[in-house]
Amino acid sequence: MPDNLIEPRVVKGFRDYLPAMMIVRERLMETARRVFRSYGFSPIDTPALEYAEVLLGKGGEESDKQLFRFMQGKRDVAMRFDLTVPLARFAAQHASTLGLPFKRYHLGTVWRGENTQKGRYREFMQCDFDTIGTLSPGADLETLLVIHDLLAAIGFERFTIRVNNRMILNGLLQQIGVADRTTGVLRAIDKLTKIGAEGVANELVEHVGLDAAGAEKVVSVMRPDVTLDELETALADNETGRQGVVKLRELFATAIAAGLPAERLALDVSIARGLDYYTGTIYETFLTDLPGIGSVCSGGRYDNLAELFTKEKLPGVGASLGLDRLLAAMEELQLLGTTSTPAQIFIAYFDATRLGDYQRLARSLRAEGLGVEVYPEATGLGKQLKYADRKGFKLALIAGSTEFAADQWQVKQLATGTTTQVPTAELLTTLRGLLRSP
Amino acid sequence: MPDNLIEPRVVKGFRDYLPAMMIVRERLMETARRVFRSYGFSPIDTPALEYAEVLLGKGGEESDKQLFRFMQGKRDVAMRFDLTVPLARFAAQHASTLGLPFKRYHLGTVWRGENTQKGRYREFMQCDFDTIGTLSPGADLETLLVIHDLLAAIGFERFTIRVNNRMILNGLLQQIGVADRTTGVLRAIDKLTKIGAEGVANELVEHVGLDAAGAEKVVSVMRPDVTLDELETALADNETGRQGVVKLRELFATAIAAGLPAERLALDVSIARGLDYYTGTIYETFLTDLPGIGSVCSGGRYDNLAELFTKEKLPGVGASLGLDRLLAAMEELQLLGTTSTPAQIFIAYFDATRLGDYQRLARSLRAEGLGVEVYPEATGLGKQLKYADRKGFKLALIAGSTEFAADQWQVKQLATGTTTQVPTAELLTTLRGLLRSP
Numbered sequence A, B: 001m002p003d004n005l006i007e008p009r010v011v012k013g014f015r016d017y018l019p020a021m022m023i024v025r026e027r028l029m030e031t032a033r034r035v036f037r038s039y040g041f042s043p044i045d046t047p048a049l050e051y052a053e054v055l056l057g058k059g060g061e062e063s064d065k066q067l068f069r070f071m072q073g074k075r076d077v078a079m080r081f082d083l084t085v086p087l088a089r090f091a092a093q094h095a096s097t098l099g100l101p102f103k104r105y106h107l108g109t110v111w112r113g114e115n116t117q118k119g120r121y122r123e124f125m126q127c128d129f130d131t132i133g134t135l136s137p138g139a140d141l142e143t144l145l146v147i148h149d150l151l152a153a154i155g156f157e158r159f160t161i162r163v164n165n166r167m168i169l170n171g172l173l174q175q176i177g178v179a180d181r182t183t184g185v186l187r188a189i190d191k192l193t194k195i196g197a198e199g200v201a202n203e204l205v206e207h208v209g210l211d212a213a214g215a216e217k218v219v220s221v222m223r224p225d226v227t228l229d230e231l232e233t234a235l236a237d238n239e240t241g242r243q244g245v246v247k248l249r250e251l252f253a254t255a256i257a258a259g260l261p262a263e264r265l266a267l268d269v270s271i272a273r274g275l276d277y278y279t280g281t282i283y284e285t286f287l288t289d290l291p292g293i294g295s296v297c298s299g300g301r302y303d304n305l306a307e308l309f310t311k312e313k314l315p316g317v318g319a320s321l322g323l324d325r326l327l328a329a330m331e332e333l334q335l336l337g338t339t340s341t342p343a344q345i346f347i348a349y350f351d352a353t354r355l356g357d358y359q360r361l362a363r364s365l366r367a368e369g370l371g372v373e374v375y376p377e378a379t380g381l382g383k384q385l386k387y388a389d390r391k392g393f394k395l396a397l398i399a400g401s402t403e404f405a406a407d408q409w410q411v412k413q414l415a416t417g418t419t420t421q422v423p424t425a426e427l428l429t430t431l432r433g434l435l436r437s438p
Helices: A019-038 A060-065 A084-098 A137-154 A166-175 A179-189 A192-206 A212-221 A228-234 A239-257 A323-332 A352-367 A381-391 A401-406 A424-436 B019-038 B060-065 B084-098 B137-154 B166-175 B179-189 B192-206 B212-221 B228-234 B239-257 B323-332 B352-367 B381-391 B401-406 B424-436
Strands: A049-051 A069-072 A075-079 A102-111 A123-132 A159-165 A265-267 A281-287 A297-302 A316-321 A345-347 A372-374 A395-398 A408-413 A419-423 B049-051 B069-072 B075-079 B102-111 B123-132 B159-165 B265-267 B281-287 B297-302 B316-321 B345-347 B372-374 B395-398 B408-413 B419-423
Touching: A019 A102, A019 A123, A019 A137, A019 A323, A019 B019, A049 A084, A069 B069, A084 A102, A084 A123, A123 A137, A123 A323, A137 A159, A137 A239, A137 A281, A137 A297, A137 A316, A137 B352, A159 A166, A159 A239, A166 A179, A166 A212, A166 A239, A179 A192, A192 A212, A212 A228, A228 A239, A239 A265, A239 A281, A239 B352, A345 A352, A345 A381, A352 A372, A352 A424, A352 B137, A352 B239, A381 A395, A395 A424, A401 A408, A408 A424, A419 A424, B019 B102, B019 B123, B019 B137, B019 B323, B049 B084, B084 B102, B084 B123, B123 B137, B123 B323, B137 B159, B137 B239, B137 B281, B137 B297, B137 B316, B159 B166, B159 B239, B166 B179, B166 B212, B166 B239, B179 B192, B192 B212, B212 B228, B228 B239, B239 B265, B239 B281, B345 B352, B345 B381, B352 B372, B352 B424, B381 B395, B395 B424, B401 B408, B408 B424, B419 B424
Parallel strands: A159 A265, A345 A372, A345 A395, B159 B265, B345 B372, B345 B395
Antiparallel strands: A049 A075, A069 A075, A102 A123, A123 A316, A159 A281, A281 A297, A297 A316, A395 A408, A408 A419, B049 B075, B069 B075, B102 B123, B123 B316, B159 B281, B281 B297, B297 B316, B395 B408, B408 B419
């Protein structure tokens, strides 16, 4: 490459989205918006940049190190690393205008300077929804319903939403007198699948300082397959733990009453994600056929969203869909398809003098809701059809002087090559029929 | 405010989007996507950050000064200030994968550290579409059609797309022997509405160095109301100018043949926007009822998109909708409305024991495509209805033990207060009827 050309490349850890992938990404985004709206969640947006003081210290030391932070003139600013801290700032700033409870969704790009691995990028889209300003179990139920409907609307049939409540662990630790060891206990439990129950028990004794009986109790209660009845018995003498069981029972009962399929819900007291931050219900969602990517939609209830910005107490509950993470996993598994056009019908620009006629027909079909591309150049038909085929169009329309004289269009099914002559008056009906057929 | 609280505020020049505005903004974005897709334009996305060398020097000195540029580790990076330079980099990088011609749309946020004025922000969304890799007039026509259908789909009825071709001015300047004075001439013409024809003629003589006859000719030809016939006569002896007239004639003729209303199109050789960059057709779009905001959708044809990144010549044509600018103008003119919920139906959480039933009904209505919010808390009905009213819901559904016993719902029209009892079996039909009525 000569010296005077700039090498076209993206910044390390970033990526371009080409059409075949971006078409799926936009479909995911639209599905998420449709589901959020159908529950009355309202959209908001916040700036990509915040004052550094707004973002610093909110996601822990690790997150501070990953900030894209710089001076903009005299202003110390940084790019947002999630949508939760901006929501806290937003809620504190606008609470009086918004009124409570407040339900919002937010699709937005976030940036983290983390080490890049396969499928992990420094820029990705988050897709959050939260209900703030209420302690009501109605909001916990709704969060569960939205997660379910979101996954179902995206097209997944086999998935499980695992539900926990932070009060179970709180009660258990109170019971054995180690309420101050939460973080260590969580870290140990989080290794359950890796090191097994015995390994966790050892770690609880050796590193967290529990006695053998306490470690034994933690391990026996915090099993992935523990039942609500077993929890009720185990926590019978602890008010916090008992309340946790009552809340989980109520959540499952109302979810079933609202029509969720029971097989998509599971109690799992071993999910530890975000337990540091969450104070009540916790949700994680696993795809049966993509277990390797971890939870694709996670969240929970928190006591106070914006305590660093306002004295007003704002409890809430919500969850976040890892949209780009899901997309990257689908890409890796080659689940994305190769279609790189959002339109299904292709009109060849066959007769150079008929441009206005091709676009007139195209516009009349677009007005009926069909996607129609007219090839930009009056070049050879073979080249045009090859283009149409490669992009993934379904049908091609061709007309030259013969067809115009007869008021007809040649309709070609690109997958099979089948061609028929269709009178203009019947064209819309014919096209709709062909697009419906598999 | 106590010292330990962080003041919740956005960075100067940035803004939050609250629901009432964000609902309209998302509607505009979706309308734009729908129109682009209906023409077969494919979506792409590029990173917010590019290597500084990719962005520097591309938008002139002014644009370099406005860059948000910083060091990310050892990398010199900057936030994109438009979507055109990223497209050039993208096209050079992926041309072999994409194939040509290539039609893309891109909705994306851009950042410019410009002085903030009313309605101007340092972060805003652009909404671009381009056809690259072709010189065909079919792409120029399609750009015009997309601009038209975009404005019409957004809901504007009174607007004019002004069209020009850079070859008119090129021919004229060749004719009078000052082809090297383009920039100065453009700068002078751009002041036409401010200083009048005489003022422009004076400036052409005094500052650009044209002779009196040349200045006279420029002013007499570059009138906003000049016709194609007049241009043809004036440029009869210049090949470039004549070609420009032929291209404009063809564009108008094919646009009318394709069905565009003639009253929405206008020849305007005085539009100078981007003439430095554009080499053929130029488009600007003005809203009859919002003349003050300038052109809301502008673009044109260029000879070579990516010459700084690749030796491959990539001519193209496209335009950009100033989405946030349009939105800010609508806000200022109070055209946005106050509805802050995307759902139309509100279900009161009236009987605390019936949460599952409320959500079950809501889910069945959502499955029919209706937006339905269940109030999150089982609090007083008056408070709930006040919330529903303030957010802009249309209908409220209320059911307590009486209604559940009778298998009925109370349906309240929030605007009028009218209430009727509706059997559950008839509810969907009733709601649809009420939502259709004005």
